[in-house]
Amino acid sequence: xxxxxxxxxxxxxxxxxxxxxxxxxxxxxxxxxxxxxxxxxxxxxxxxxxxxxxxxxxxxxxxxxxxxxxxxxxxxxxxxxxxxxxxxxxxxxxxxxxxxxxxxxxxxxxxxxxxxxxxxxxxxxxxxxxxxxxxxxxxxxxxxxxxxxxxxxxxxxxxxxxxxxxxxxxxxxxxxxxxxxxxxxxxxxxxxxxxxxxxxxxxxxxxxxxxxxxxxxxxxxxxxxxxxxxxxxxxx
Numbered sequence: 731x732x733x734x735x736x737x738x739x740x741x742x743x744x745x746x747x748x749x750x751x752x753x754x755x756x757x758x759x760x761x762x763x764x765x766x767x768x769x770x771x772x773x774x775x776x777x778x779x780x781x782x783x784x785x786x787x788x789x790x791x792x793x794x795x796x797x798x799x800x801x802x803x804x805x806x807x808x809x810x811x812x813x814x815x816x817x818x819x820x821x822x823x824x825x826x827x828x829x830x831x832x833x834x835x836x837x838x839x840x841x842x843x844x845x846x847x848x849x850x851x852x853x854x855x856x857x858x859x860x861x862x863x864x865x866x867x868x869x870x871x872x873x874x875x876x877x878x879x880x881x882x883x884x885x886x887x888x889x890x891x892x893x894x895x896x897x898x899x900x901x902x903x904x905x906x907x908x909x910x911x912x913x914x915x916x917x918x919x920x921x922x923x924x925x926x927x928x929x930x931x932x933x934x935x936x937x938x939x940x941x942x943x944x945x946x947x948x949x950x951x952x953x954x955x956x957x958x959x960x961x962x963x964x965x966x
Contacts, residue, residue: 822882828915833956835911837922839949841904841933847940848902858936862895862904865932869893872928873910873921883920886912893925895933904933907952917957923949 843851851861858864870891877885890911898905908925910918930946937944953963 825915830915831956833912833918835917835919835922835954836909836952837926838952839906839926839930840947841930842945842947843902843937844941844943845902847937850940852897856936857939861933861936864936865895865929866893868932869908869925869929873925876921876924880920884916886914886918888912888921891925893929906930917954919951919954923951
């Protein structure tokens, strides 16, 4: 019986978590059913101290705590998480009430090739062809497909996409900069980041036959303008 009671105490936190999802009007019934189940399994009802600890007041507190946690999850470290609904589910943000403004975002990234591959790309001797030209086009196409790749991104009418790639002999890398612009109701940060990411992946794909040590690194937003949050720059 000592083992039985130890087992009951161990299972108690789980029961409380399960009950936290039950409405307060069902608490008494749920507790009664649990006591009957314990008696049928162990041959005696649970100790009064144990059953008394699972009362309506405790369960109501747990229920209220769960509700608070659910509401608070939309706010974290003072920031509002707009892609989470009131019940914690993922949602697409409604931008219908936002003002139209000119929005621009610039992102950057780097693909470290190593000297051997760097020399091949510089001499345009890769087997798949002109690495930089293909990656540039891929980045532009990627920006236009952002909403198809990122589930909760809006389908934005882009007014401009720019992707530039430059060879850096200092660390044998390709430095990539992507810019996206739109005259709309939501930002274009994801489009700029996607442009850089897809261009970086294309460089990797074009060069992977020559080396497996290629690294894609330092993809980040550099600056953005427009919208309710205003202008932002990594340098500031």
